[in-house]
Amino acid sequence: xxxxxxxxETSYSSWDGILHKLVQKIVYEALVxxxxxxxxxxxKADQRSGEVPGVGLxxxxxxxxxxxxxxxxxxxxxxxxPIFNELVDRVSLDGKFLQESLSRTKKVDxxxxxxxxxxxxxxxxxxxxxxxxxxxxxxxMLDAQTKDLLQIELNTISSSFPGLSCLVxxxxxxxxxxxxxxxxxxxxxxxxNTAVIQYAxxxxxxxxxxxxxxxxxxxxxxxxxxxxxxxxxxxxxxxxGYTPNDYPSESEWHARLLVEQSSAIKCPSISYHLAGTKKIxxxxxxxxxxxxxxxxxxxxxxxxxxxxxxxxxxxxxKPQREGGGNNIYGDDMKEVxxxxxxxGSDELSAYILMQRIFPAVSRSIMVRNGVVHQxxxxxxLGIYGAYLRNKEKVILNDHCGYLMRTKVSSSNEGGVAAGFxxxxxxxxx
Amino acid sequence: xxxxxxxxETSYSSWDGILHKLVQKIVYEALVxxxxxxxxxxxKADQRSGEVPGVGLxxxxxxxxxxxxxxxxxxxxxxxxPIFNELVDRVSLDGKFLQESLSRTKKVDxxxxxxxxxxxxxxxxxxxxxxxxxxxxxxxMLDAQTKDLLQIELNTISSSFPGLSCLVxxxxxxxxxxxxxxxxxxxxxxxxNTAVIQYAxxxxxxxxxxxxxxxxxxxxxxxxxxxxxxxxxxxxxxxxGYTPNDYPSESEWHARLLVEQSSAIKCPSISYHLAGTKKIxxxxxxxxxxxxxxxxxxxxxxxxxxxxxxxxxxxxxKPQREGGGNNIYGDDMKEVxxxxxxxGSDELSAYILMQRIFPAVSRSIMVRNGVVHQxxxxxxLGIYGAYLRNKEKVILNDHCGYLMRTKVSSSNEGGVAAGFxxxxxxxxx
Numbered sequence: 001x002x003x004x005x006x007x008x009e010t011s012y013s014s015w016d017g018i019l020h021k022l023v024q025k026i027v028y029e030a031l032v033x034x035x036x037x038x039x040x041x042x043x044k045a046d047q048r049s050g051e052v053p054g055v056g057l058x059x060x061x062x063x064x065x066x067x068x069x070x071x072x073x074x075x076x077x078x079x080x081x082p083i084f085n086e087l088v089d090r091v092s093l094d095g096k097f098l099q100e101s102l103s104r105t106k107k108v109d110x111x112x113x114x115x116x117x118x119x120x121x122x123x124x125x126x127x128x129x130x131x132x133x134x135x136x137x138x139x140x141m142l143d144a145q146t147k148d149l150l151q152i153e154l155n156t157i158s159s160s161f162p163g164l165s166c167l168v169x170x171x172x173x174x175x176x177x178x179x180x181x182x183x184x185x186x187x188x189x190x191x192x193n194t195a196v197i198q199y200a201x202x203x204x205x206x207x208x209x210x211x212x213x214x215x216x217x218x219x220x221x222x223x224x225x226x227x228x229x230x231x232x233x234x235x236x237x238x239x240x241g242y243t244p245n246d247y248p249s250e251s252e253w254h255a256r257l258l259v260e261q262s263s264a265i266k267c268p269s270i271s272y273h274l275a276g277t278k279k280i281x282x283x284x285x286x287x288x289x290x291x292x293x294x295x296x297x298x299x300x301x302x303x304x305x306x307x308x309x310x311x312x313x314x315x316x317x318k319p320q321r322e323g324g325g326n327n328i329y330g331d332d333m334k335e336v337x338x339x340x341x342x343x344g345s346d347e348l349s350a351y352i353l354m355q356r357i358f359p360a361v362s363r364s365i366m367v368r369n370g371v372v373h374q375x376x377x378x379x380x381l382g383i384y385g386a387y388l389r390n391k392e393k394v395i396l397n398d399h400c401g402y403l404m405r406t407k408v409s410s411s412n413e414g415g416v417a418a419g420f421x422x423x424x425x426x427x428x429x
Numbered sequence: 430x431x432x433x434x435x436x437x438e439t440s441y442s443s444w445d446g447i448l449h450k451l452v453q454k455i456v457y458e459a460l461v462x463x464x465x466x467x468x469x470x471x472x473k474a475d476q477r478s479g480e481v482p483g484v485g486l487x488x489x490x491x492x493x494x495x496x497x498x499x500x501x502x503x504x505x506x507x508x509x510x511p512i513f514n515e516l517v518d519r520v521s522l523d524g525k526f527l528q529e530s531l532s533r534t535k536k537v538d539x540x541x542x543x544x545x546x547x548x549x550x551x552x553x554x555x556x557x558x559x560x561x562x563x564x565x566x567x568x569x570m571l572d573a574q575t576k577d578l579l580q581i582e583l584n585t586i587s588s589s590f591p592g593l594s595c596l597v598x599x600x601x602x603x604x605x606x607x608x609x610x611x612x613x614x615x616x617x618x619x620x621x622n623t624a625v626i627q628y629a630x631x632x633x634x635x636x637x638x639x640x641x642x643x644x645x646x647x648x649x650x651x652x653x654x655x656x657x658x659x660x661x662x663x664x665x666x667x668x669x670g671y672t673p674n675d676y677p678s679e680s681e682w683h684a685r686l687l688v689e690q691s692s693a694i695k696c697p698s699i700s701y702h703l704a705g706t707k708k709i710x711x712x713x714x715x716x717x718x719x720x721x722x723x724x725x726x727x728x729x730x731x732x733x734x735x736x737x738x739x740x741x742x743x744x745x746x747k748p749q750r751e752g753g754g755n756n757i758y759g760d761d762m763k764e765v766x767x768x769x770x771x772x773g774s775d776e777l778s779a780y781i782l783m784q785r786i787f788p789a790v791s792r793s794i795m796v797r798n799g800v801v802h803q804x805x806x807x808x809x810l811g812i813y814g815a816y817l818r819n820k821e822k823v824i825l826n827d828h829c830g831y832l833m834r835t836k837v838s839s840s841n842e843g844g845v846a847a848g849f850x851x852x853x854x855x856x857x858x
Contacts (some may be wrong), residue, residue: 031483038465039679040486047473052799054460054488370481 007055026064026179027372032313033174034059039167043369060164063406064174064365064372065183066190066427067379073149074191074428077383079142081399084138085387087284088156092132092271095123101283105320109350111244112277112320118257119270127260133206133235133267134160134387136276137403141359141380150357152380156276157242157268161423162195162384165403169193169425179331189428195384195401202386202396203235206265209390210234222246225259233264242273256403277320278352308353309337317351361409366422377404379424402426441694452794455493455608456801462603463488468596472798489593490797492835494612495601495619495856496808497791499571502578502855503620506569506812510828513567514816516713517585519562524552529546531703531711534749538779540673541706541749547686548699548764556689562635562664562696564588564628566832570788570809579786581809585705586671586697591624591813594832595617598622598854618857624813631815631825632664632855635694638819641662647693651675661692671702704780706749707781737782738766746780790838795851808853831855 034040039060042049091097099116106113137159139152151281169190176187207217215234222240233300236259240246247253260270274280308315317328317336328336328351340348382403388396407421463469468489471478475485520526528545535542566588568581605616636646642661651669665688676682688701701707708857727850737744746757746765757765757780769777793806811832817825833853 028482031481034483035486036467037468038467040464040483043484048799054463054469054796055472055799057464057488059483059486081767094614122564200627253564370484 010348022037022179022182023064023372026175027365027367029178030171030175030367031059031370032064032066032172034167037167037170039164039171039255041164058369059270059367060168061366061368061422062168062171063173063377063404063422063424064367065185065344066169066425067364067404067406068362068403068429069426070147070377071428073140073142074381074426076149076398077138077381077402081136081138081383081385082387082397084154085136085385085397086276088134088136088154088272089132089387089389091268091275091280091284092129095119095271097283098271098274098280098400099123102279103216103279104349105277105279107349109320111247112350114247114253115270115274117276118253118260121257122270124241125261129266129269129271130391131206131265131309132269132272132387132389133201133202133265134235135384136385137268137382138385139380139382140379141357144358144360146361152357153278154276154281155382156272158239159382159384161382161403162199162401162422165382165425166193166196166401166406168423169339172427185427190425191402191428193401193425195403198386198398198400199384202388202400203237203267205388206267207234209388209395210265220259233262234288235265235267236262236266278318279320282298282352283294304353305337307311309334309341316349316354318354319351364406364422366406366408368422374407376409377406377411379404379417381426434815448629451608451611452493452801455604456794456796458607459493459600459604460488460799461492462600463596466596468593468600470593474798482563487798488796489597490795490851491597491600492806492833492851492853493794493796493801494604494614495598495854496832496833496835497792497858498810498855499576500806500857502569502571503810503855505578506567506810506831507828509569510565510812510814511816511826513583514563514814514826516559516607517563517565517583517701518816518818520704520713521581524634524700525547526712527700527703527709528552529603531706531708533778534706536710536778540676541779543676543682543728544699544703547682547689548703550686551689551699554690557701558695558698559820559858560635560638561698561701562631562694563701563814564631564666565694566811567814568806568811570786572744573787573789575746575790581786582704582707583710584811585701587668588811588813590811590832591628593852594854595622595625595830597833597852600855601856612801614856619854620831620857622830622854624832627815627827627829631817632666632696633828634817634825635696636663638817638824639694645807649688650756659836664694664696665691666696707747710751711781725832733782734770738763738770743785745783745785746777746809748780758774769794793835793851793853795835795837797851802837805838806835807838808833809850810855 018292039062040057041060043056043058047058100237102112102116106116132158137153137155140149142148143150143153169192172190174185175184176185176190180187203217207215212234214233214234217235217237218233220236220238220240241252241256247256259266266272268276312330312334315333317333319326336348359378359380361376361378363374364379366373366375366377382405383399384401384403386396386398388394388401402425404424404426405421406424435856468491469486470489472485472487475487478485482680527548531541531545535545563585566584568584569578570581579763598621602616602619604620605612605614609616632646636644640661641661644661646664646666648663649665649667649669660734670681670685676685688695695701697705741763744762747760748755765777788807788809789809790805793808794801794803795806796802811834812828813824813830813832815827815829817823831854833855834850835853836850
């Protein structure tokens with residue numbers, strides 16, 4: 001461990017020797033704890049991982065200690081969850097609004113276009129979803145200058161990490177129970193995270209509303225080669241299906257359509273899925289639900305585009321689709337925008353131009369692949385929300401747990417699975 | 430998974446298709462369960478494993494379903510644990526007996542010789558261990574022909590797998606709770622395994638007897654580079670120190686001597702350690718505590734050696750030391766014995782000649798590295814025992830949980846860590 005700390009980019013020479021030793025000890029304990037409590041993921045360096053469960057495992061990347069976060073903003077974020085839940089539900093009922101808002105995106109983004117096709121078919125047959133289940137996650141950052149809570153995005157499909165985020169919270173509580181005195185930290189300031197239990201309970205409640213004791217819950221995952229079984233399905237929970245990669249052939253699109261046509265409760269339905277696209281979020285932002293990151297459409301905002309070409313570091317181009325790793329920043333973005341201005345094609349409608357957030361930066365000790373790394377880092381807080389409705393009766397509408405992700409502030413990309421961020425938890429101040 | 434099952438040595442063509450699918454499903458669930466519940470070990474194929482915790486992890490090898498075991502023999506084995514605990518304690522007090530019984534081994538086995546040297550020094554200074562802690566494990570097999578419970582050996586140092594064996598029991602209970610109906614198996618027949626909790630409680634009780642709230646419990650592990658700390662040590666728990674590999678230099682032997690001279694409670698003390706050598710167990714066997722595997726000394730039993738040369742498959746040569754992988758069988762054994770007869774050296778005193786057990790064979794589905802393998806297998810039951818004594822007061826003397834190990838019956842070697850066996854649990858019949 002010693003060498004690894006010394007070899008990391010940041011020099012630890014300034015650290016107090018005792019603190020250095022204490023960090024080593026805490027890292028060691030954290031790694032052992034992770035192995036024993038399932039805080040593990042598939043190691044991408046191991047070929048077999050992802051093919052067979054239980055092999056090629058490595059601890060999930062984590063921050064060694066929880067990240068300070070103001071209690072008032074935390075409470076605000078939690079209180080917003082049921083409001084967003086309700087908003088997604090109402091928007092999902094307005095099929096015309098969804099189709100019209102996404103009409104330009106449809107022309108250039110084949111993926112969104114396929115989703116809209118399914119949505120159209122449902123409108124045609126006047127398909128009604130009486131029982132609606134939403135498992136969302138709304139992501140926020142704190143703006144460095146204004147200290148405002150800014151919404152980054154709202155995920156309405158396959159909201160990730162309810163399981164691992166709970167474990168990281170438990171890890172941090174465990175570490176603070178043992179080392180909190182020496183670090184001047186109190187484990188009681190780390191809020192309980194019950195995301196995984198509450199998500200499971202929401203799925204169970206939906207199953208109950210379906211009211212058929214023989215029916216099953218089907219979880220759609222990547223590389224799922226099982227045929228749609230001959231059992232009655234009460235709930236279809238999508239843990240895949242949000243990127244074009246999940247539809248390598250027509251048969252996946254056919255399956256998605258079949259699910260949508262069925263009487264099963266979909267989590268999400270095609271309408272909930274579309275309500276989570278950035279374009280729709282841009283529309284919702286106009287309702288001033290929350291002061292949020294500015295989203296700009298291309299055709300309406302040529303002055304904003306000029307501004308972005310002039311000050312490329314203040315903006316970011318994000319694809320409509322989900323999943324990290326495809327954002328365009330800085331000079332790359334400038335080039336794309338200039339090209340667009342010259343050619344004027346519709347190509348960019350697959351993207352949303354966003355005002356870039358400059359979040360608060362603080363030191364973090366991050367552990368990945370057993371290697372410790374200390375650096376300046378920024379954090380993104382996700383608040384999970386669960387919504388369940390049967391006709392006019394709202395059965396569940398609540399925030400339920402959280403996800404904190406921390407990444408080196410020099411890294412532009414955001415996803416934990418994509419290898420840029422580490423899992424973290426919250427230390428309320 | 431399909432290919433892996435078909436590629437294994439045993440053809441599954443005779444299997445009923447539904448059963449085959451069910452096995453696949455159970456294997457998948459078992460592998461996921463293992464990842465989530467810490468039923469993992471370091472993957473020897475991964476270079477980093479063992480260097481840093483939390484990386485290069487793979488599920489521990491396990492039997493898919495618990496192994497049938499007669500309830501009467503199970504109870505007998507549990508009831509024997511406190512008797513063996515007491516026996517080890519009494520033998521440990523007879524320093525002269527230990528030295529004399531091992532005098533011939535001492536000449537040829539450098540490792541045992543070094544242990545005896547430390548023991549001699551303690552006798553010289555008349556060192557008394559008032560608080561004595563034993564965490565033993567007695568291993569048994571069922572003889573195929575007589576159905577008798579035969580003791581294989583008694584471990585008095587670093588008895589392995591109290592943690593993983595509890596997890597495999599939990600895994601099997603989980604699987605039977607979900608698939609027991611279809612398999613005709615009842616999870617209630619798998620006895621609760623609390624080995625890890627009871628071992629931890631025994632260590633805590635010893636610490637309490639030491640009666641110094643500032644004192645710590647020190648766990649000695651392989652590659653431990655920490656200096657003996659400047660804290661008062663209440664209990665030294667050896668999880669290493671039982672093979673020559675754990676003493677690469679004189680400094681490890683010096684540390685062992687230091688520990689033995691200290692006032693700390695040793696688990697085990699040098700006397701307890703020596704009481705666990707096969708030679709001493711051979712002596713104890715003469716007391717007819719239990720019908721057990723026959724152990725033969727070389728010089729006293731030339732007729733037995735002739736018999737072993739004639740029927741090499743009925744015997745096995747085992748080294749005095751602990752740790753699997755060094756036994757000599759069959760023709761190899763015959764050659765060694767013939768050479769010994771010609772040359773008559775003392776060399777073989779490092780070994781014990783044992784009557785070979787022919788244990789009951791049954792089919793097992795074993796999972797290792799994510800690969801399923803069905804084969805004829807034999808099982809070895811270990812019963813953990815905990816013993817704690819302060820002067821005349823016996824504070825703890827009980828059996829505490831179990832370890833079941835299953836291996837392909839064609840494999841001669843026994844250790845799970847050595848890669849021949851899988852972890853299993855007990856299904857009482």
